[in-house]
Amino acid sequence: MSPAGPSRSSAANAGWGCRQLGDFRKLRPLPGRFSWLRPGPLLAARNDWLARWLGDPTDEMRREWLRRLPGLLTAVQPAPRVDLAERMIERFAGRDRVSMALLGDAGEGDASQYAVVPVLLEAAGDTDLAVLCGDVIYPAGGIRAYEDRFYRPYADYSGPIYGVPGNHDWYDGLTGFMTTFCDVPPDAGPPPPGGRGGRAALRRLLWRRPATVTVADVAGMRWYRDADSQLAVQPGPYCVIDTGPVRLVLIDTGITGRIDADQGRWLRRVSTTSPKPKILLTGKPIYSYAALQPCPIVDEAGGTVGDVNEIVTDPACNYVAVIGGDDHNYQRYPLRLHDGRTILYLVNGGGGAYLSATHQIPNVDALAPACHEENFRCYPLRGDSLAHFSRRYDALLRFGSGRLTISPHDATTLMAERIGITPPRTGTPPEQISRRARRAARRVYPLPARGAPAAHNLMSVFFDSDRPPMFKSFLRVDASAAEIVIDCWAATGCREHEREPVLEDRMRARPDASGRWCWTSETPGRSVP
Structure with missing residues (x-):
């Protein structure tokens, strides 16, 4: 294989x-x-x-x-x-x-x-x-x-x-x-x-x-x-x-x-x-x-x-x-x-x-010197997580209009900017990211996406997906x-x-x-x- x-x-x-x-x-x-x-x-x-x-x-x-x-x-x-x-x-x-x-x-x-x-x-x-x-x-x-x-x-x-x-x-x-x-x-x-x-x-x-x-x-x-x-x-x-x-x-x-x-x-x-x-x-x-x-x-x-x-x-x-x-x-x-x-x-x-969600994981340099961001890995990548949850929240809160949707390439760059890391893969150049995508990221990022509160369990069906990725x-x-x-x-x-x-x-x-x-x-x- x-x-x-x-x-x-x-x-x-x-x-x-x-x-x-x-x-x-x-x-x-x-x-x-x-x-x-x-x-x-x-x-x-x-x-x-x-x-x-x-x-x-x-x-x-x-x-x-x-x-x-x-x-x-x-x-x-x-x-x-x-x-x-x-x-x-x-x-x-x-x-x-x-x-x-x-x-x-x-x-x-x-x-x-x-x-x-x-x-x-x-x-x-x-x-x-x-x-x-x-x-x-x-x-x-x-x-x-x-x-x-x-x-x-x-x-x-x-x-x-x-x-x-x-x-x-x-x-x-x-x-x-x-x-x-x-x-x-x-x-x-x-x-x-x-x-x-x-x-x-x-x-x-x-x-x-x-x-x-x-x-x-x-x-x-x-x-x-x-x-x-x-x-x-x-x-x-x-x-x-x-x-x-x-x-x-x-x-x-x-x-x-x-x-x-x-x-x-x-x-x-x-x-x-x-x-x-x-x-x-x-x-x-x-x-x-x-x-x-x-x-x-x-x-x-x-x-x-x-x-x-x-x-x-x-x-x-x-x-x-x-x-x-x-x-x-x-x-x-x-x-x-x-x-x-x-x-x-x-x-x-x-x-x-x-x-x-992984997009709510902060910069791992917070654990330094025990662990550094460069040593850390997660799946999905933080940007992919933000892109995934943006699609789910767009379907839930904007009836699939696309106003909250963030592309994986945009999300890769936006997450790297937000927590101060080097993008794990090539994303959209910062100057090419639209205002709409930046607004969407500011709105989606703080929304519930992990943990065990009642609101998370009530909404988890919207986070899960039967379609790739x-x-x-x-x-x-x-x-x-x-x-x-x-x-x-x-x-x-x-x-x-x-x-x-x-x-x-x-x-x-x-x-x-x-x-x-x-x-x-x-x-x-x-x-x-």
């Missing part, structure tokens, strides 16, 4: 001017688009608001799920393949090399998810395993949604698929996730949201509970992925996948983006008991939008007793990368620490859900003792890019003489972070 160059090399490789819609449309089970505008999805996702207003019960519920698991796991997976004490999958531990596909925020079940599938099979169909990192199923988990949002789209991926739960997967009490990835009987029911006092009682009254599902219902879905090579069971919502060259550490940040003290102690233990380089996989990114996003470790009283990034940056833990979803795009931050090490922080949320992405990781390579592959929705996928970004790490892993970039721009 000969990959196409990144969107930095041409607007065509971003999907602008697409000649033909991709064949992914033939894979979709039903026409139509997932919509947050309907009352059903908003009502189904109400546990998010209840957890933030009345207290988050997911730590207690998670502990109850884990208490249920040991007896179940010994029945479905032989002990040598799962170390229950460490919640470790040892299926790949004897490999000299390992490859994996990582997808984040995939499960909307509409065109934007299925557009990723042909590119995944072309660029990463031969990988040893895959991990879905956060928000596996929108809008609210639920085992019934897994047929068209997990089993059907990935039916032709031959390897096992593991999962990291996101906040949306917790809205059904994690029942769909535990049934699918941990082989819990679907009729077992979720642990109840506990707690004492009036707030807890009100939360229990309003808390959404999953629909009843039978074993036969689940069996009817699983036939899509019933080959021996596809079967996988993991020992809980947080676990370790131990491979020969690298250790993958999967954590569960619940609804509100935190872990409890039990998971924190486990994370410290599994991070220090092996000298292997480690990659943390999480449903919430640690760096996003040019800022640190705290992931606190809390005790049973709700007090903060640490932060996940303190463990990640500890030299004794030997983390080389952190990959998280939740923001629906790709962002790359190679951060240089005070001791000279570099950890690669990636946002990997482009697996299928509606797009989160779709700006979806996923990662492929290839690891050996000599190097780790992380590729970001783009899914534009164009037929030509299904056959010749766009390699949007590539980072390569090799150990130096002292054993310290050093990252280099293989996309246009500065090569050494």
